[in-house]
Amino acid sequence: MAADTQAGGRPPATPDIPPPRTETGAIGWAYANLFNSRHNAALTVLVGAVTAIGLWFCLKWIIFDADWSVIATIGGRFIIGNYNTDHACPGNNCFWRPQISLLMVTTLLGMGWGIAAGGTAKRVAIAATAIIILLAFLPYSLERMGWDVRLLLLANAPALALGWALGRYTPLGSVRWIIIFTVAGFLIHLLLMRGIEGVPALQPVAINQWGGLTLNLMLAAAGIGLSLPIGIALALGRRSRMPVVKLLCVAFIEVFRGVPLITLLFMSQVLVPLAFPEDFPLDNLFRAAVVITLFSSAYMAENIRGGLQALHRGQAEAARALGLPGWQTTMLISLPQAIRNVIPAIVGQFIGLFKDTSLVYIISMLDVLEIGRTFIQGNTEYLSHAKELFIFIALVFWVFTYGMSYISGKVEEHLGVGRR
Amino acid sequence: MIDTKPETAPNEEPMIIARDVHKWFGNFHVLRGVTTSVELGNKVVIVGPSGSGKSTFIRTINRLEEHQRGDIIVDGTPLTQDVRNIDAIRRDVGMVFQQFNLFPHLSVLQNVTLAPVKVRKWKRSDADDVAMELLTRVGIPEQANKYPGELSGGQQQRVAIARALAMRPKIMLFDEPTSALDPEMIREVLDVMRDLAESGMTMIIVTHEIGFATEVADRILMFDEGVIIEDAPPAQFFNNPQQPRTQTFLSQILT
Numbered sequence: 001m002a003a004d005t006q007a008g009g010r011p012p013a014t015p016d017i018p019p020p021r022t023e024t025g026a027i028g029w030a031y032a033n034l035f036n037s038r039h040n041a042a043l044t045v046l047v048g049a050v051t052a053i054g055l056w057f058c059l060k061w062i063i064f065d066a067d068w069s070v071i072a073t074i075g076g077r078f079i080i081g082n083y084n085t086d087h088a089c090p091g092n093n094c095f096w097r098p099q100i101s102l103l104m105v106t107t108l109l110g111m112g113w114g115i116a117a118g119g120t121a122k123r124v125a126i127a128a129t130a131i132i133i134l135l136a137f138l139p140y141s142l143e144r145m146g147w148d149v150r151l152l153l154l155a156n157a158p159a160l161a162l163g164w165a166l167g168r169y170t171p172l173g174s175v176r177w178i179i180i181f182t183v184a185g186f187l188i189h190l191l192l193m194r195g196i197e198g199v200p201a202l203q204p205v206a207i208n209q210w211g212g213l214t215l216n217l218m219l220a221a222a223g224i225g226l227s228l229p230i231g232i233a234l235a236l237g238r239r240s241r242m243p244v245v246k247l248l249c250v251a252f253i254e255v256f257r258g259v260p261l262i263t264l265l266f267m268s269q270v271l272v273p274l275a276f277p278e279d280f281p282l283d284n285l286f287r288a289a290v291v292i293t294l295f296s297s298a299y300m301a302e303n304i305r306g307g308l309q310a311l312h313r314g315q316a317e318a319a320r321a322l323g324l325p326g327w328q329t330t331m332l333i334s335l336p337q338a339i340r341n342v343i344p345a346i347v348g349q350f351i352g353l354f355k356d357t358s359l360v361y362i363i364s365m366l367d368v369l370e371i372g373r374t375f376i377q378g379n380t381e382y383l384s385h386a387k388e389l390f391i392f393i394a395l396v397f398w399v400f401t402y403g404m405s406y407i408s409g410k411v412e413e414h415l416g417v418g419r420r
Numbered sequence: 421m422i423d424t425k426p427e428t429a430p431n432e433e434p435m436i437i438a439r440d441v442h443k444w445f446g447n448f449h450v451l452r453g454v455t456t457s458v459e460l461g462n463k464v465v466i467v468g469p470s471g472s473g474k475s476t477f478i479r480t481i482n483r484l485e486e487h488q489r490g491d492i493i494v495d496g497t498p499l500t501q502d503v504r505n506i507d508a509i510r511r512d513v514g515m516v517f518q519q520f521n522l523f524p525h526l527s528v529l530q531n532v533t534l535a536p537v538k539v540r541k542w543k544r545s546d547a548d549d550v551a552m553e554l555l556t557r558v559g560i561p562e563q564a565n566k567y568p569g570e571l572s573g574g575q576q577q578r579v580a581i582a583r584a585l586a587m588r589p590k591i592m593l594f595d596e597p598t599s600a601l602d603p604e605m606i607r608e609v610l611d612v613m614r615d616l617a618e619s620g621m622t623m624i625i626v627t628h629e630i631g632f633a634t635e636v637a638d639r640i641l642m643f644d645e646g647v648i649i650e651d652a653p654p655a656q657f658f659n660n661p662q663q664p665r666t667q668t669f670l671s672q673i674l675t
């Protein structure tokens with residue numbers, strides 16, 4: 001009730017009247033929006049018919065005509081590539097290592113749910129865990145997917161609960177700790193995946209054997225986590241009053257924006273090694289991560305600069321007039337507003353980055369798409385089912401990008417962009 | 421009610437001294453030798469036609485604009501390139517803008533406590549207490565947890581005044597604080613400013629609210645083309661202006 005706007009708490013002069021009722025319910029809505037004129041009604045019927053026919057053919061194909069066995073055959077390799085094959089991991093007992101990483105992810109999602117006031121973190125955490133739990137019940141024979149694999153997948157439910165309790169009831173339930181744990185978890189993940197020489201349970205797995213969706217997600221996570229801070233630094237540098245800093249930032253941005261990512265990935269083979277000492281263990285994964293991150297940072301810098309540019313001059317002036325030094329004005333006043341205003345562009349950049357991780361196939365890394373493509377190439381009996389395969393891979397990408405887009409929409413709502 | 425009187429004992433020096441201040445925007449000579457001074461506790465109102473340099477002048481006092489010739493001395497500290505001097509002066513000089521310039525991503529309370537916590541290093545709880553007192557003083561304690569976008573213009577400007585006062589400034593600068601407001605909101609903001617004037621604050625106010633100026637001002641300065649062409653107490657300024665330009669200007673704004 002907005003009574004506090006009534007000066008001195010006076011009773012209102014006229015009684016409150018509820019707002020006029022508009023047409024409610026599905027029928028009311030359809031009537032008001034779809035059949036409100038003869039013209040519109042005809043259009044609705046036409047579009048409806050075309051959609052129905054299209055949908056019918058799609059469903060018929062999906063259910064009766066398509067043969068999805070190719071997906072089942074590739075199975076877990078979609079997720080971890082050749083990581084657990086004889087060649088990469090003699091004995092095939094490396095499968096549990098990426099599973100530990102997955103458990104860390106669900107724990108973090110649980111922590112997010114535990115501390116968040118809104119329902120978005122909860123929905124995302126539950127949806128992700130539900131998908132993982134469903135995987136445990138895939139109708140594979142026990143020989144192809146053993147109890148151990150299934151139990152590790154099921155363990156994500158208690159992991160989620162543990163994370164939730166940590167976030168809810170312990171002092172670790174803060175955004176700062178989530179960030180710290182995320183970074184630490186990523187490093188633990190890298191160590192686990194790499195293995196340790198001399199520890200039997202952790203026999204080393206060559207990095208060029210890593211692949212599948214894990215590879216896409218790792219590259220995306222590193223790229224997203226680093227390109228935002230680097231992009232912010234570049235954007236601030238480009239606005240710097242020091243000519244050298246400004247020039248360097250402009251040069252960096254223009255170079256990395258001006259060259260296609262594919263070219264950069266090729267160049268990474270020859271150029272990245274120049275920037276490191278000779279005996280530095282440079283693998284393709286590291287080079288790809290560097291290039292993807294820098295490429296994305298250049299775009300990120302321009303997004304953020306756009307946000308800074310759009311701010312009213314009076315904001316910084318008011319902060320300076322209060323005695324805030326320049327860097328605090330930037331960190332507390334300008335940047336938070338600039339970033340809020342360009343969240344859609346930033347998330348668009350993140351989504352683009354995630355999809356671009358597929359391009360690492362050109363430096364012979366087996367991302368999820370390349371796993372599928374090479375499989376078809378090596379097993380020509382499945383050639384006629386390439387359709388099913390690529391539709392499935394497209395769906396996998398879509399689930400993640402839609403998730404990002406959903407979360408960003410909710411973050412925007414939460415921050416009240418455009419309202420305040 | 422909080423005591424906003426300066427803590428320092430009254431000294432002989434004026435709070436603000438401007439001597440032959442010049443300022444150019446590119447080749448455009450905006451301030452062409454402004455010389456004046458403001459005593460402790462005095463209220464000075466600045467009027468003048470649009471583009472005459474009123475805003476530019478008061479913005480040189482806290483270095484939002486840099487002057488290129490002449491001297492400005494605020495509470496004994498000369499405004500030079502020395503960043504420490506500039507920061508010291510900004511801490512002691514509050515400013516209220518025509519467009520309020522509240523921080524839209526912070527709540528009203530956070531707007532008011534930001535500078536005391538970050539610049540004066542107060543404890544958050546102390547800053548919150550002072551902020552609530554100030555919001556009560558400007559009449560909107562119940563809006564503390566709202567965001568600026570949810571307030572009326574008059575309420576926003578009162579928050580802006582509270583925000584400036586939270587730093588315990590010795591001087592307050594107002595640049596047309598009511599020009600962006602509807603008439604009934606103008607009154608609520610002027611009431612707050614009148615109250616502040618009575619508390620003994622040193623104030624420089626750019627405004628065309630003649631009634632308010634007559635009531636509150638010790639002196640009225642008339643700016644024209646970058647110089648002060650008339651400097652007189654309100655009664656004399658309005659009833660018996662010396663300069664023909666002032667007479668023309670007054671006849672325009674008083675109709």
Ligand SMILES: Nc1ncnc2c1ncn2[C@@H]1O[C@H](COP(=O)(O)OP(=O)(O)OP(=O)(O)O)[C@@H](O)[C@H]1O
Binds near residue numbers: 450
């Ligand atoms: N940042 C700037 N760059 C270039 N010119 C400026 C700048 N700020 C102000 N000016 C010019 O300087 C002159 C004086 O501006 P100022 O804002 O001080 O006038 P004012 O007396 O406050 O006028 P008003 O009553 O319209 O606010 C104007 O001609 C204006 O166009």
Ligand SMILES: [Mg+2]
Binds near residue numbers: 474475595596
């Ligand atoms: Mg002005």
